[in-house]
Amino acid sequence: MAILELPGKREVVGNLVAAQLSRRGVGFFSFGEYFESRPLLEILKPEVVVKDHTWIDGVAYRALRIDDSLLRETLAAHHDSLLYRLEVERGSVELEVRGNLMVFSWFLEERREEIAAMALASFSEEGRGVVRASYRDVYELRLAVNPPLRVEVRPAGVEYRGRLTLGEGEALTLYLTGAPRGGAVKPIPPQRVEEEGRRRVREMLGALRGRVVEPRYELLWRYMWYVILSNRAHVEGHPVLKRPFNMPSKLVYRHQWLWDSAFHAIVLSSYDVRMAEEELMNLYEAQKPDGRIPHEVFLSKEFCKLFWSVDDYSPWTTQPPVLAIAVEVIRRRGGSREFLEESFKALDRYDRWLREQRDSDRDQLIAYVDYLESGWDNSVRWDEAIARYKRSPETYRGRYREVRMAPVEAVDLNAYVYLQRRILAKLARSLGLEDEAEEYGALAEETRRRVLSEMWDEETGFFYDIWEDTHEHIKVKTPAAFTTLYAGIATEEQARRLVEHLLNPGEFWTRFPLPTVSADDPRYDPSGYWRGASWLNMLWLTYWGLRRYGFNEEARKLAERALEHMARGPTCSENYDSSTGAPMGAPDFGWSTLMITIIEDLSTGQGVDAYIVA
Ligand code: GLC
Numbered sequence: 001m002a003i004l005e006l007p008g009k010r011e012v013v014g015n016l017v018a019a020q021l022s023r024r025g026v027g028f029f030s031f032g033e034y035f036e037s038r039p040l041l042e043i044l045k046p047e048v049v050v051k052d053h054t055w056i057d058g059v060a061y062r063a064l065r066i067d068d069s070l071l072r073e074t075l076a077a078h079h080d081s082l083l084y085r086l087e088v089e090r091g092s093v094e095l096e097v098r099g100n101l102m103v104f105s106w107f108l109e110e111r112r113e114e115i116a117a118m119a120l121a122s123f124s125e126e127g128r129g130v131v132r133a134s135y136r137d138v139y140e141l142r143l144a145v146n147p148p149l150r151v152e153v154r155p156a157g158v159e160y161r162g163r164l165t166l167g168e169g170e171a172l173t174l175y176l177t178g179a180p181r182g183g184a185v186k187p188i189p190p191q192r193v194e195e196e197g198r199r200r201v202r203e204m205l206g207a208l209r210g211r212v213v214e215p216r217y218e219l220l221w222r223y224m225w226y227v228i229l230s231n232r233a234h235v236e237g238h239p240v241l242k243r244p245f246n247m248p249s250k251l252v253y254r255h256q257w258l259w260d261s262a263f264h265a266i267v268l269s270s271y272d273v274r275m276a277e278e279e280l281m282n283l284y285e286a287q288k289p290d291g292r293i294p295h296e297v298f299l300s301k302e303f304c305k306l307f308w309s310v311d312d313y314s315p316w317t318t319q320p321p322v323l324a325i326a327v328e329v330i331r332r333r334g335g336s337r338e339f340l341e342e343s344f345k346a347l348d349r350y351d352r353w354l355r356e357q358r359d360s361d362r363d364q365l366i367a368y369v370d371y372l373e374s375g376w377d378n379s380v381r382w383d384e385a386i387a388r389y390k391r392s393p394e395t396y397r398g399r400y401r402e403v404r405m406a407p408v409e410a411v412d413l414n415a416y417v418y419l420q421r422r423i424l425a426k427l428a429r430s431l432g433l434e435d436e437a438e439e440y441g442a443l444a445e446e447t448r449r450r451v452l453s454e455m456w457d458e459e460t461g462f463f464y465d466i467w468e469d470t471h472e473h474i475k476v477k478t479p480a481a482f483t484t485l486y487a488g489i490a491t492e493e494q495a496r497r498l499v500e501h502l503l504n505p506g507e508f509w510t511r512f513p514l515p516t517v518s519a520d521d522p523r524y525d526p527s528g529y530w531r532g533a534s535w536l537n538m539l540w541l542t543y544w545g546l547r548r549y550g551f552n553e554e555a556r557k558l559a560e561r562a563l564e565h566m567a568r569g570p571t572c573s574e575n576y577d578s579s580t581g582a583p584m585g586a587p588d589f590g591w592s593t594l595m596i597t598i599i600e601d602l603s604t605g606q607g608v609d610a611y612i613v614a
Contacts, residue, residue, distance in 0.1 A: 067091070092168060207271055217563060217599045220570035224593040227572045228267050231590050232275075240286050240297050240313045243278045249574065249586035256282055256297045258319035259375050262326040263537055263591035266611070269326075269333045270597070276330050277339045280323065284346040286314055291353030293346065295319045295373065316402050317373040320413060321354065323347065324420035328613040331427070344427045348436065351420060351443075360399040360407065360468065364446040365454065366417050367407035367468045369400045374410065379530040380517045381465060381476050382408070407468035411455050412480035415487040418447045422614035451489050461497030463490075477501065477518035479508060479538045485545025488614065495549040502542070503554065513561045514539050515578035526579035533575040533584060534562070540594040547601075548612050559598045566595065 069091030213221045231246045233254075245256045246264040253260075261279050269276035286297045294314030298304040301313060308315035327335070327343040335343075358366045368374045371382040385405035389396055396403045421444035428436035454471050455463045463481040464473040481498060484490040490498060502508045507518040510526065512534045517524050525532040539562055546555035565581035566572065572592045574585025601607030 090168060211600060212603045213599055214603045217567055217602075220563065220567040220572075221596060221599050223570045224572050224596045225271075227588045228264065228590060228593040228596075229271075231264075231588065238299070241282050241299070242285055243282050244275070245279050245282050246590050248590045249588055253586060255299055258283060258293060258295055259322050259537075260591055262322045263540075263594055265326040266329050267593050267596055269330050269335075270600075270610075273330060273333050273335060276326070276333075277335060280326060280330075281339075281342065283323065284342055287346055287349065288314075290357070291349035292318055292357070293323065293350050317370050318350075318354075319373060320375045321350070321416045321420050323350075324423040325416070325613050328423045328426070329610060331430075332610060332613075340427060341431060344424065344431055344433075347420060347424055347427070351417075351424060351440075354417065357400075363409075363450060364443060365409040365414050365450045365466075365468075367409050368413055369396070369403040369405065369407045371405055374413070376478075376480075376516065376530040378528075379478070380521060380523045381410070381474065381478055381480070383523070384474065408465050408474065409454070409468050409471075410465045410480060411451065411463045412483040414447055414451050414455075415483035415489060418444050418451065418489060419487050419614050421447060426614070448487075448489050451484065452491075456494060461494070462501060463494075463498075476521065477507065478516060479514050479542060482514075482538070482542040482545050485549055486541040486612075487545075488548060488612075490549075492549065495551070499546070499551055499554055502546075502558070509561075510534070510578040511561075512565050512576040512578045512581040513558055514542060519578070527577040527582075527584060529575070529585075532578055534578045535575045536562070536592040536594055540591075540598065543598055544607070544611050547608055556602060559595075559602060563595065563599065566592075 070089040208225060228246065231249065232244055233247050241256060245261060246268070247254050248257055248260045248264075261283060265276040265279040268279060282297065283293055287293050295317040296314060296319075298307075298313050301311060304310055304313055304315065310316060324347055327340070327347065331340055354366050355362075355364075358369065360367070368382075371377060371379070371386065374382065376382070382405055385408050388406035389404060393403075396406060400407065421440045425437045425440035425444060428434070428440060451463070454466055455473070457464055457473055457475075460475075460477075462477055463484050464475060464477075465480070466473055482502065485495055485498060501518070502514075506520050508514050510519055514534050515524065515526060515532045516528075516530045516535060516538070517532050519526075519532075523531060527533055539558065543555050543559055546552070546558065562576070565576060565583075568581075569583065571583040571587070572589060572595075573583035573587055574589040574592065576583055597607055597611060601611075
């Protein structure tokens with residue numbers, strides 16, 4: 001007899017992914033490293049046939065031998081759910097599985113087969129030897145077990161508890177995915193578990209009732225709500241991630257990222273403003289003494305060390321400063337005074353840090369000094385900057401403490417900085433801080449003026465990144481230029497010329513529009529991550545930019561062109577092949593749900609006041 005136990009299980013979402021891919025598992029892919037699991041390996045003390053999990057096509061395999069029996073463990077991340085499978089290939093093994101797992105419900109009847117579950121699960125440890133999913137909040141979980149487990153009702157909640165004997169050819173299968181939503185814990189009799197699950201999903205959807213959505217996008221829209229809500233996680237007792245937050249994708253990106261969270265908060269704010277506030281408060285918590293808001297907050301130091309060689313929960317970089325945009329969206333939706341005060345303090349210190357640490361020529365045009373800091377990891381934009389740095393690193397090391405490319409004053413970065421300063425001025429004013437309001441108003445103006453005078457190229461009618469050193473244009477056309485529309489920096493005439501580029505099939509009007517580099521660039525690769533695939537956060541910024549300048553029809557066409565492909569699945573993926581529209585990268589990706597706001601705007605025309613922020 002052996003007990004399968006997951007002691008110390010703290011984290012909420014997609015837990016068994018973490019359990020099985022923990023440090024002893026598949027190494028680099030072990031995104032759930034924060035929690036300590038005792039893999040089956042240790043518990044059963046089997047002879048291990050294949051020592052480590054092998055990772056093939058998204059599936060981890062391991063074979064175990066116990067006495068004369070042979071077991072095979074398989075772990076696969078399938079679209080939105082995790083499959084954990086334990087098979088007895090030869091002989092038999094007796095295993096007690098105890099747990100407190102609950103409820104499933106169909107969220108999308110139409111995709112019953114494909115989206116096996118909407119599972120919002122929390123695990124916490126309550127005594128050794130027990131896997132316990134508790135429901136401090138509302139959690140939905142589908143548990144598919146074969147053969148079925150016996151169900152018991154316990155004071156703390158429903159408990160599925162059973163002993164099962166796995167004989168030759170038998171298998172145990174669990175599907176789990178998850179996310180929490182506020183609510184109280186109460187035990188539910190087993191015969192009502194499914195009914196209760198349905199009720200809770202209805203309750204969740206109740207918050208969305210009354211919204212008008214065009215029928216052709218309704219399924220996609222609901223699916224995206226499922227994605228944003230089911231990526232939510234809470235890591236109990238974590239030193240930095242003190243509040244619930246959204247993982248960009250519960251199955252792939254399992255930490256908190258800076259710009260991802262800002263986009264998540266924009267979407268969440270229309271569901272529950274407090275959730276959106278929470279999403280950002282962890283980032284303030286993680287802010288460094290010098291004012292930097294870090295790039296990402298890891299679940300564990302171990303993983304941060306592995307990736308960045310830094311003994312901390314965060315690396316030494318930041319990410320695109322779109323946080324202020326989210327703060328302003330929240331403010332308009334009734335953000336609390338406390339949150340706005342905290343936000344002002346954090347953003348004020350952050351802006352100072354950008355001025356001191358990312359603007360060595362002090363011209364109020366901020367620079368990227370690291371490709372990962374840009375959020376556009378491997379973009380064509382940075383090819384030459386990285387090459388220049390490699391040719392003479394000492395040139396740049398004097399100016400910046402940590403640097404991995406020749407500093408680039410990027411157009412999108414400065415559009416965001418401009419907005420951040422405008423928003424800071426507004427926040428200061430609302431908090432009665434007149435001097436600060438003046439200061440930020442002036443800084444914003446300086447940045448705007450410089451973007452216009454330094455980055456615009458009259459001949460080609462486009463905005464370009466520039467070298468910090470020389471202020472020469474880096475002539476790579478990317479949708480970063482369209483952020484000048486979102487920010488309201490471009491003149492009417494410049495906007496008109498930008499739109500010509502946007503609508504040109506040889507540049508940005510690809511099948512899935514807005515590739516991350518213009519299709520006429522020799523390096524354009526339609527499925528290349530940031531080298532030509534299309535990303536929804538850039539599309540979102542461009543959409544509202546067009547709306548801002550009155551290009552309403554163009555905005556609609558841009559959105560429809562993208563939504564056509566997304567609705568086909570529906571899919572809500574990390575990015576899309578710009579020449580075929582095929583979904584790529586992480587499934588159920590957080591910021592792609594920004595399209596929720598666009599679908600709602602297409603249906604009602606009422607998004608302008610909410611999302612155009614300064
Ligand atoms: C990738 C993206 C980056 C994003 C992160 C988390 O690294 O390039 O922009 O923040 O994933 O989604």
